[in-house]
Amino acid sequence: MIETTEIEQRVARTDALPAPLKPLERLAWNYWWSWAADGASIFRDLDSEIWEECEHNPRELLAKTSAYRLAEAATDPVYLERVSRVDQIFQSYMALSPHWQHQDKTITPEHPVAYFCAEFGVHTSLPLYSGGLGILAGDHLKSASDLGLPLVGIGLLYRYGYFRQRLRNDGWQEEHYGETYPNDLPIHLLKNADGSPLRIEVLIRERNVLAQVWRADVGRVPLYLLDTNIPENVETDRWVTGHLYGGDRETRIVQEMLLGIGGVRLLRKLGIAPSVFHLNEGHSAFLTLELAREMVQTEQQPFSGAIDKVRQQCVFTTHTPVAAGNDEFDASLVTRVFGPAYLKELGLTEEEFLSLGRVEPDNKTERYGLTPLAIRMCRSTNGVSQKHGEVSRALWQKLWPGKPLAEVPITYVTNGVHAPTWISPLLRYLLEKYVGQDWDTKLRDESVWAEAVARIPDAELWAAHVRLKERLVAFIRHRSLQSRITAGDSPDYIEAAKTMFDPAALTIGFARRVAGYKRWNLILTDRERLLKLINNEERPVQFVFAGKAHPQDEGSKSVLQQLAQWKYDPAVRQRAVFLEDYDQEIARQLVQSVDVWLNVPRRPQEASGTSGEKVAINGGLNFSILDGWWLEGYDGANGFAIGNGTNDGTVAEIDACDAESLYRTLEAGVVPLFYHRDGDGLPHNWIAMMKRSIQSLAPKYNSDRMVEDYARKIY
Numbered sequence: 001m002i003e004t005t006e007i008e009q010r011v012a013r014t015d016a017l018p019a020p021l022k023p024l025e026r027l028a029w030n031y032w033w034s035w036a037a038d039g040a041s042i043f044r045d046l047d048s049e050i051w052e053e054c055e056h057n058p059r060e061l062l063a064k065t066s067a068y069r070l071a072e073a074a075t076d077p078v079y080l081e082r083v084s085r086v087d088q089i090f091q092s093y094m095a096l097s098p099h100w101q102h103q104d105k106t107i108t109p110e111h112p113v114a115y116f117c118a119e120f121g122v123h124t125s126l127p128l129y130s131g132g133l134g135i136l137a138g139d140h141l142k143s144a145s146d147l148g149l150p151l152v153g154i155g156l157l158y159r160y161g162y163f164r165q166r167l168r169n170d171g172w173q174e175e176h177y178g179e180t181y182p183n184d185l186p187i188h189l190l191k192n193a194d195g196s197p198l199r200i201e202v203l204i205r206e207r208n209v210l211a212q213v214w215r216a217d218v219g220r221v222p223l224y225l226l227d228t229n230i231p232e233n234v235e236t237d238r239w240v241t242g243h244l245y246g247g248d249r250e251t252r253i254v255q256e257m258l259l260g261i262g263g264v265r266l267l268r269k270l271g272i273a274p275s276v277f278h279l280n281e282g283h284s285a286f287l288t289l290e291l292a293r294e295m296v297q298t299e300q301q302p303f304s305g306a307i308d309k310v311r312q313q314c315v316f317t318t319h320t321p322v323a324a325g326n327d328e329f330d331a332s333l334v335t336r337v338f339g340p341a342y343l344k345e346l347g348l349t350e351e352e353f354l355s356l357g358r359v360e361p362d363n364k365t366e367r368y369g370l371t372p373l374a375i376r377m378c379r380s381t382n383g384v385s386q387k388h389g390e391v392s393r394a395l396w397q398k399l400w401p402g403k404p405l406a407e408v409p410i411t412y413v414t415n416g417v418h419a420p421t422w423i424s425p426l427l428r429y430l431l432e433k434y435v436g437q438d439w440d441t442k443l444r445d446e447s448v449w450a451e452a453v454a455r456i457p458d459a460e461l462w463a464a465h466v467r468l469k470e471r472l473v474a475f476i477r478h479r480s481l482q483s484r485i486t487a488g489d490s491p492d493y494i495e496a497a498k499t500m501f502d503p504a505a506l507t508i509g510f511a512r513r514v515a516g517y518k519r520w521n522l523i524l525t526d527r528e529r530l531l532k533l534i535n536n537e538e539r540p541v542q543f544v545f546a547g548k549a550h551p552q553d554e555g556s557k558s559v560l561q562q563l564a565q566w567k568y569d570p571a572v573r574q575r576a577v578f579l580e581d582y583d584q585e586i587a588r589q590l591v592q593s594v595d596v597w598l599n600v601p602r603r604p605q606e607a608s609g610t611s612g613e614k615v616a617i618n619g620g621l622n623f624s625i626l627d628g629w630w631l632e633g634y635d636g637a638n639g640f641a642i643g644n645g646t647n648d649g650t651v652a653e654i655d656a657c658d659a660e661s662l663y664r665t666l667e668a669g670v671v672p673l674f675y676h677r678d679g680d681g682l683p684h685n686w687i688a689m690m691k692r693s694i695q696s697l698a699p700k701y702n703s704d705r706m707v708e709d710y711a712r713k714i715y
């Protein structure tokens with residue numbers, strides 16, 4: 001039940017910030033700080049306990065830090081010097097006016113790219129994402145900002161976001177929701193000139209649904225978030241932006257109407273005329289219908305004539321490599337939520353309207369799919385890795401009857417990650433030292449990386465990595481201790497959290513959604529063999545796990561339970577851990593510190609994957625099935641491959657074969673290489689592989705390269 005009172009300001013400071021700290025306020029309102037050197041630490045150093053409590057939300061931190069602590073900071077010249085330096089860099093960053101010129105394409109602030117997505121993972125404190133898609137969208141905005149590509153993001157502000165995960169004592173996953181209070185977040189409510197809140201309106205289920213709009217600033221890129229939680233809406237409509245992927249089919253399509261149609265209306269209200277609309281996944285596909293409706297209404301042309309013009313403005317990125325993963329709806333639901341008025345404005349009959357979402361336009365039994373709609377209405381469709389491009393061509397060839405597979409017009413841009421967001425401060429420091437202060441603007445230059453990384457002394461790189469592993473062990477102990485206390489575990493088990501994990505031991509990270517194709521249970525195939533690896537006294541292996549299972553996926557939940565129950569097994573509990581509630585912060589801790597990142601998807605279902613790319617930038621080694629980005633990235637010497645790259649046999653046979661390869665490579669490859677020390681005590685062969693991994697992968701799998709590819713080839 002959403003209360004009908006206006007959202008009140010929960011955390012307002014009544015006393016003002018001391019004048020010398022004013023720059024912090026400016027910084028707090030733009031997520032740029034989250035990827036700036038020293039950005040997070042100047043906030044954390046104000047009050048690290050509150051910082052953790054408020055999940056790294058700088059606005060809340062400034063509101064809650066005691067006046068005394070603020071006064072202390074305001075009289076600390078070293079601290080003020082740091083704040084002032086970050087603020088100066090910020091101001092010169094913001095002063096650059098974005099503009100993108102490539103061949104005949106000009107993208108300007110008046111005609112930016114409009115990037116639509118159902119989720120955005122900009123930062124832990126803005127919980128509007130569930131996983132990879134959202135994080136990718138967040139990284140896309142950040143790189144657009146860094147590159148000076150004019151772009152605006154359009155999404156939804158979910159009041160309860162995605163579920164938070166807690167494991168019961170018996171290991172079963174429970175879901176709960178934390179409420180997001182917009183007035184606590186560094187986001188602004190958009191207002192009209194007269195001071196009233198700006199609102200857009202969409203007719204959904206034959207009711208006018210109003211949405212207010214929040215703006216988050218991501219460097220030079222604004223992210224607009226639609227929000228229907230306002231008293232003028234009826235209760236049901238206030239819930240449209242209640243949960244991310246939490247409702248039934250009807251809620252889902254209604255959210256997608258708001259995002260697509262509402263998003264276009266918002267851009268019009270703001271006077272923004274995008275040069276291109278980017279549909280990041282099919283959730284926003286309805287925006288193409290709204291563009292067509294505008295043309296039918298204002299230019300008095302039939303829908304068939306409008307289609308070509310719509311197509312010229314729209315591009316689509318698909319992220320799903322399996323047919324079942326694509327959004328589909330019953331025809332009756334689609335017509336009901338749109339209602340006759342919208343169809344009339346499009347100038348379409350119900351059948352014509354429904355045929356837009358079908359593979360076979362005349363097949364009345366077919367459900368309405370957003371991917372066919374998006375492909376049909378966009379001039380370009382791309383997958384997110386070379387392999388995924390191929391898979392998508394095979395999946396959607398049916399939309400071009402008679403066309404040979406090789407000519408199906410679906411291309412690819414491989415996903416990348418935002419290096420300044422994901423790199424650890426220590427590695428960043430090394431890059432500044434050996435590449436230069438401007439390392440982040442040279443991200444795409446392979447020769448720069450090759451030369452600079454080669455110059456980092458082995459001992460220096462290794463020392464940094466060991467420090468980060470020590471931090472990871474401290475993080476694991478801290479989180480485990482808290483979770484055991486909360487769960488009411490026995491005193492000696494609580495105590496044991498303080499000594500778990502060993503910074504010197506080979507540490508393998510495995511964090512991702514708990515979904516069938518990610519094959520969480522592959523590693524459990526041969527328990528004896530696994531325990532031997534974990535409990536080897538001279539050369540132990542430790543495992544860090546994290547990930548959420550879909551609330552309705554009982555199968556995945558029981559796999560999770562199997563794994564979580566290890567925590568009481570004395571044979572493994574000091575060397576294996578499951579961290580609850582995987583989010584951007586846990587991801588950051590893991591990808592910056594592990595020795596090895598394990599990924600074992602069932603081929604070819606990993607469209608791209610990005611977590612391994614984050615690991616590579618930090619000097620960790622990938623140990624993965626050759627699928628998604630790793631199929632492109634692996635060169636035989638920059639990490640480890642699992643499986644023989646073929647897909648022959650039954651699912652069970654392939655699983656068995658991959659499991660065998662996983663164990664064998666661990667036993668004969670990964671473990672010996674890691675523990676082999678040279679005369680000076682350093683694992684030089686391992687460090688050589690770390691360096692090769694950074695040199696060969698960092699320049700390619702970063703989101704600057706990705707966004708530039710989009711700007712050149714797609715936009």
Ligand SMILES: *Cc1c(COP(=O)(O)O)cnc(C)c1O
Pocket residue numbers: 130131132133135511512513582583584587588608609610611612614
């Ligand atoms: C990077 C990231 C992902 C993406 O993970 P993949 O398994 O590589 O697709 C998901 N969730 C979080 C929190 C991330 O940071």
